[in-house]
Amino acid sequence: MNKTDIAERLRQLQLHICEALEKLDGNAKFQEDAWLREEGGGGHTRTLADGNILEKAGVAFSAVHGPVTQAMKKQLGHEGNSFFATGVSIVLHPKHPRHPIMHMNVRYFELDDHTYWFGGGIDLTPHYVDMAKAKQFHLALKTLSDKYDASFYPKFKAWADDYFFLPHRGESRGVGGIFFDQLNESCGLSKEQLFNYCTDLGELFAVVYAQQVEGEILDTASKAELDWQALRRGRYVEFNLLHDRGTKFGIYSGGRTESILMSMPPMANWLYNHVPIESSEEHITLSFLRAFHDFC
Numbered sequence: 001m002n003k004t005d006i007a008e009r010l011r012q013l014q015l016h017i018c019e020a021l022e023k024l025d026g027n028a029k030f031q032e033d034a035w036l037r038e039e040g041g042g043g044h045t046r047t048l049a050d051g052n053i054l055e056k057a058g059v060a061f062s063a064v065h066g067p068v069t070q071a072m073k074k075q076l077g078h079e080g081n082s083f084f085a086t087g088v089s090i091v092l093h094p095k096h097p098r099h100p101i102m103h104m105n106v107r108y109f110e111l112d113d114h115t116y117w118f119g120g121g122i123d124l125t126p127h128y129v130d131m132a133k134a135k136q137f138h139l140a141l142k143t144l145s146d147k148y149d150a151s152f153y154p155k156f157k158a159w160a161d162d163y164f165f166l167p168h169r170g171e172s173r174g175v176g177g178i179f180f181d182q183l184n185e186s187c188g189l190s191k192e193q194l195f196n197y198c199t200d201l202g203e204l205f206a207v208v209y210a211q212q213v214e215g216e217i218l219d220t221a222s223k224a225e226l227d228w229q230a231l232r233r234g235r236y237v238e239f240n241l242l243h244d245r246g247t248k249f250g251i252y253s254g255g256r257t258e259s260i261l262m263s264m265p266p267m268a269n270w271l272y273n274h275v276p277i278e279s280s281e282e283h284i285t286l287s288f289l290r291a292f293h294d295f296c
Helices: 003-025 070-076 131-146 152-163 191-213 223-242 245-252 257-263 281-289
Strands: 031-036 041-049 054-067 082-094 101-111 116-125 176-183
Touching: 003 041, 003 054, 003 082, 003 101, 003 191, 041 257, 054 257, 082 191, 082 257, 101 191, 101 223, 116 131, 116 152, 116 191, 131 152, 131 176, 131 191, 152 176, 245 257
Parallel strands: none
Antiparallel strands: 031 041, 041 054, 054 082, 082 101, 101 116, 116 176
């Protein structure tokens, strides 16, 4: 299995996910923007807007290559003269505040000295925490991960708890998920097995999001719910601009700004020193995000 094979399969994964999300939404269709990177490579950014369920969605594929800059060496912690990177990144921003934001990324990175690794993750960011649905989400991730290595879920769940945390706020971005990076054959699995783990995770994405949104009859969102959604989206923006590795790598590697910032919500808000009313749903959600939880 070489980098070309991996990139081709990830491109097909992008198309599969878009098809599944279009079917789930039932209205909006993805538009594609194909682009080239001057330093080498390119990608296909697919976006959807104003659907029945999804207010904004992005599913991006890229396969880029070029020289390793000093900024990249500092971020990656590896030496090398040239790199190849390919991956699929997804962010869903729903229309209704009772539906969650969901993100996933799977990626492959290779240096000219034959060093390689896989990385990725998936996490759920509800505006209002539903414990039953959070547990369902985590159980699906554990079931998939256990097929490859029983240590994956607890290890990657703990990594996600640490990664998807806003230290300046003292709260988690959402209910977590799994996160992994620099995964290679040193973990005991072959390159092909690790890639299959990544693609299986990608295949699971639309399935677990459907479990979060299907079968519900929701009332029209109230102003209070929409205001809270905008505030929680603000936290999402803060994380992506201050802490997200993918955003930083894209910037440091001279990536395409429009595709890098595809993850931003369509609208967000910040209120000075906002404190939810005691015992309100918003207060309960915020308290939940400030504590550790073991979903499985």
